[in-house]
Amino acid sequence: MNTVTGFTIDGASSTDLDDAVWVEADGNNTRVQVHIADVASKVPQDSFLDRQALKRGETAYLPTTRKPLFPHSLEASLSLLPLVERAVLTVDILVDPQGELLDMQLSESVLVSQEQFSYEAVEGVLRGAPHHLQPQLQLLERVTGLLALQRQQQGAVFGRTVGTNYVDEDGRVVTQSLRSQQIIAELMILTNRVVSEFMRDHKYEWLYRTHDYRDLSELPAERQQFVQELKAIADDEQLRRALASHYDRARYSPEAKPHVGLGLAVYAHTTSPIRRYADLVNQRLLKAALHGQPVPYTPAVLTDIATQLTALQHDKRDQKNAWYREQRRTEVAQQVQQTDLSKLSPELFSKALKQGVLDGQWQALEQTLLQRLADGTLTTVDFYQVLVVIPNTPESVSFKLQVWAAIADNSMSLQVLNLVRTHWKPTTTVEFQEQSTPDGWAALCVVTQEGKEQCATVWSVAQRKALAQQESAYRWLEAWVWGELVTPAQAALPEAKPVLPVETGRPAPELLLSTHQTPDYVSALNQYAQRLGVPLPSYSFAPACAPNGLFQCVCECLDLVGKGEGTSKKQAKHKAAQSVWVQVESSAATER
Structure with a gap:
């Protein structure tokens, strides 16, 4: 040797x-x-x-x-x-x-x-x-x-x-x-x-280690058709992605079958x-085989060994995974019980929220979520859990819309959509269709899953492409919560001069105003503009100056103009939004 x-x-x-x-x-x-x-x-x-x-x-x-x-x-x-x-x-x-x-x-x-x-x-x-x-x-x-x-x-x-x-x-x-x-x-x-x-x-x-998909006949008819189309064009990579959530467990077998997860024709331990x-x-x-000696196992014995080892391995891993899940659940529950929820670190609160969503107990965290929303301490993962993972039910929609309205004028909606792409469901893609317009750029956020494209009912328009993408992501989240997603062919550009709807089936403006805390006119106005499919409100500020030392803000939305003053920009913005909101309610009442 x-x-x-x-x-x-x-x-x-x-x-x-x-x-x-x-x-x-x-x-x-x-x-x-x-x-x-x-x-x-x-x-x-x-x-x-x-x-x-x-x-x-x-x-x-x-x-x-x-x-x-x-x-x-x-x-x-x-x-x-x-x-x-x-x-x-x-x-x-x-x-x-x-x-x-x-x-x-x-x-x-x-x-x-x-x-x-x-x-x-x-x-x-x-x-x-x-x-x-x-x-x-x-x-x-x-x-x-x-x-x-x-x-x-x-x-x-x-x-x-x-x-x-x-x-x-x-x-x-x-x-x-x-x-x-x-x-x-x-x-x-x-x-x-x-x-x-x-x-x-x-x-x-040989005792192979195989890995394949579960019975594809269990798939919905629409998904089966999508899989057959991928097979027809021999797109193996996309096929693996499309069936990622339909993998069977790896197992032992004396038959030379592929290991799909590793992308190998044969594999073993x-x-x-x-x-x-x-x-x-x-x-x-x-x-x-190396010494030319008789095979030490018959095919029947190899099959029995493969079956026994596969069952043992699956059972042990099920027990181990269950133990770890219970440990994590217990750990989070103890920390939540022993700590003031408002004082949890962002990381620990995110874990508590995720566990609460998994257990269907997210309502227990609702008030803490609203407080953290007001404090600006919610993370991207938190917004993702609330807006996407929590089921859209009559009980949750109002709360979800309140959280959604808070991210109207920042890039959080784009970050949430990125988590939709990477964490929501296998094969999910997120892309933006774009086109130039006389006013700048129009964008449409399209989320595709299992070959099905879904988007908001209208394109988003802004002077810059990045802002149009941001608004279109925001619109997609809104349509998702309301259950109003459509195909790209059904989406339309917003009208140039929209008017307040009379009987459209949409909520009256006062129903969009938060009742959980001090009225948030900025968020409510953003939400109402989104529901109408019009550009979001714009704000301009004048610096604090003599004689009163107050900041001044002008809000423009729906061909309406509101002004506000305050000791801070935030307060001035709130007052300006409130001024426009009063006009919105008055106009809606007149239309009725």
Whole structure:
């Protein structure tokens, strides 16, 4: 057997080191080696240890402890500790400068690991901390970056970075993932892929890790038609996005089926035989193939193992997720009960609001929301939760419109629409249709989901494109709350000189005025202008000066002009809006 070298990268407290890596330049190409602990040589098939491991399925990482797949003594004798000889299976992979696979070799080796790195230690070396393996780590970072980019370009959904997070091979978000964690994840995906391709191409028995969509017949007819159209034009990337919320869970299978989330034709678990029983099964199959020995499992036995491991894994993860959800709910509930809601930090209040919305108990936070709205301490996420996530019901619409009216003259509506794009539902897109007008620019915010485009009933017009987009986002949120979204073909430009409606079915102006606190004429006037589909009020100010030292404000809206004075601009603006509002109510009363 050849003696090989490498190093491990894992959690600082990890004792089950079942894979090591090595990398070096090979001309213009890069040679990557992944060494996997030879567990099969120490755990005979169908032995007592083997049967117990099958019952456990995998090492259980609990909140406060860990239940290993194998006894600690055996685990320690298999772990790839530094400066100790260990039997391994070596996967030798050659890739070109673009990250394309050139060659792959499999062999049994003896590893002497040079170093046991923690993820944090590797992060330090990548940032410049001196270490004799720094060149290897930097080369690994470059080549795995190419591999990740290549997979993403091929449409992979899982195993990719999202902001500062990382989505692992099973679609779970790993918060604040380090580069070192992404390096190892990418190497393991590569190794599992190339070994699976080898076993498939040679028609050897293999325990695949598959991932597909649920039964598409469960989809609404409209969505099924959209999916069929995507299939017809072979748009795989858009198809993955369109069905992102319809993924089934990953499972084990002896059949060579795709892993849709990773964007791979075949995939398996092979690199963690100390932690996962499926990897041990595949290691036995791989060693039999390398030595030309009889297959150690029949197809029927492999099917039974796949079914058992899949059920075990799903059950454990359901229990774990339920435990964490309950912990988060309990933690937030305790903090809310023990703290004056008005004194919660913005971050904690956002968590409390999110949990309240999930539990259908958002009404308990309504008064605090209004107070924070008045104080200007609501975050973008809070506005998103109130305006989009809280269901639009007769009980919630009035409150939601009050919150909506408060963001009329700022960019918050655009920020909320950005969260609609990224957080609302899979496949959601947000775009702005634009056209020039004699008065400036017209914009229409169009939100598309499952192939269905929805927008407000009218385009928004402003002197500048950015303002037109802002107003159109604002209009979209209003139409969403009122349930008045239409298709772009149905949207119309607002009339040049609108008049107050008589019997339109819209609320009388006095119904738009807040009754929860001191009347907010600025917000009410904004809301009324939006309901009529006319430009928002404009305000101009004169600085405070002698003899009274008051600020002066002029409000123009609906061909009406109002003036106000106050010791601050805010007060003057309020008075000017109130002046116009009085005229609006008077005009509406006359029309009746």
